[in-house]
Amino acid sequence: MSIQQAKLAVLIDADNAQPSLAEALLAEIAKYGVASVKRIYGDWTQPNLKGWKDVLIQHAIQPMQQFRYTVGKNATDSALIIDAMDLLYTGRFDGFCLISSDSDFTRLASRLREAGQTVYGFGERKTPASLVAACDKFIFVEVLRAPEPDEEPPAPAKVAAALKRDAKLVHLFREALNATAGDDGWAPLGAIGSFIGKQAPEFDPRNYGYKRLGELVPAIGLFELDQRPNPDGRSKTIYVREGKRKAG
Known part of the structure; x- marks a missing residue:
C-alpha cells in the first residue's frame, strides 16, 4: 500500500x-x-x-x-x-x-x-x-504556521554558519552518510533522509528554515551534491558525499 x-x-x-x-x-x-x-x-x-x-x-x-x-x-x-x-x-x-x-x-x-x-x-x-x-x-x-507579513528570513550566510555549528545536525548527516554510502563515498539523498528519520523522528528540514532536504544539505556547507540522470532519462537522483576540506 x-x-x-x-x-x-x-x-x-x-x-x-x-x-x-x-x-x-x-x-x-x-x-x-x-x-x-x-x-x-x-x-x-x-x-x-x-x-x-x-x-x-x-x-x-x-x-x-x-x-x-x-x-x-x-x-x-x-x-x-x-x-x-x-x-x-x-x-x-x-x-x-x-x-x-x-x-x-x-x-x-x-x-x-x-x-x-x-x-x-x-x-x-x-x-x-x-x-x-x-x-x-x-x-x-x-x-x-504561516510567516507573519513583516517577518524577514535570516540572511543565508548567518544560516549556514549556524548550521555548521549545530553539532547534532552535522553528526546526524555524517552518521547517515557513513551508513548509506557506497565504496566511492557517495550516498543517495533519499537513503540519507530515511536513515536520519529512523534515528531522529523529529528531524525535518523545515525546522531549519528549508522546505526540502535537498535545500538543507548544501546550506550546511560541509557536503557535496551530484545530480545523476535516472535510466528513464526524465528524472534525476541526488547523491551526497563528504566535502573535500580545503588546505590551509
Missing part, C-alpha cells in the same frame, strides 16, 4: 492543540495518507475550547465530549487512549496521528507501534523528548 493510500486515524487533544493550525495540520497529514477518522477530545462545556467550533464544522472533525470529573485529573487523555485502542483492534487502520504535546501519550504511541502501526506525532517544540521518540515521525507544529 502506498503512503498516500494509508488509512489514518487522527486523534486530537483539544487542550493541547490550536484551532488556527487545523487546516495546515490536515494538509500535512494528507502527505502520509487518508484521514479516515478525525476525532477531537475535550470538555466542550468549557469556554477555552469555543474557538474550535467553526473549525470542526469546516473540516468534518468529530468532537468527542469528555467531562472533567475531578479537578487536576485529565479524563480527556483517558478517553483518547481508550478510543485509540478500540480503533486499533478494528484492524482497519495503517497508522495513527496523535496531535498533542502531552507526555501522557508516550505509552500509547509505543503501544501502537508495537502493534505494527505507523505513528505520526504533532506537537509544539516544548513536547517532551519521550513522546517525540515514541513516534515514527514527529512534526513540530511551529513549522506549519
Whole structure:
C-alpha cells in the first residue's frame, strides 16, 4: 500500500492543540495518507475550547465530549487512549496521528507501534523528548504556521554558519552518510533522509528554515551534491558525499 493510500486515524487533544493550525495540520497529514477518522477530545462545556467550533464544522472533525470529573485529573487523555485502542483492534487502520504535546501519550504511541502501526506525532517544540521518540515521525507544529507579513528570513550566510555549528545536525548527516554510502563515498539523498528519520523522528528540514532536504544539505556547507540522470532519462537522483576540506 502506498503512503498516500494509508488509512489514518487522527486523534486530537483539544487542550493541547490550536484551532488556527487545523487546516495546515490536515494538509500535512494528507502527505502520509487518508484521514479516515478525525476525532477531537475535550470538555466542550468549557469556554477555552469555543474557538474550535467553526473549525470542526469546516473540516468534518468529530468532537468527542469528555467531562472533567475531578479537578487536576485529565479524563480527556483517558478517553483518547481508550478510543485509540478500540480503533486499533478494528484492524482497519495503517497508522495513527496523535496531535498533542502531552507526555501522557508516550505509552500509547509505543503501544501502537508495537502493534505494527505507523505513528505520526504533532506537537509544539516544548513536547517532551519521550513522546517525540515514541513516534515514527514527529512534526513540530511551529513549522506549519504561516510567516507573519513583516517577518524577514535570516540572511543565508548567518544560516549556514549556524548550521555548521549545530553539532547534532552535522553528526546526524555524517552518521547517515557513513551508513548509506557506497565504496566511492557517495550516498543517495533519499537513503540519507530515511536513515536520519529512523534515528531522529523529529528531524525535518523545515525546522531549519528549508522546505526540502535537498535545500538543507548544501546550506550546511560541509557536503557535496551530484545530480545523476535516472535510466528513464526524465528524472534525476541526488547523491551526497563528504566535502573535500580545503588546505590551509
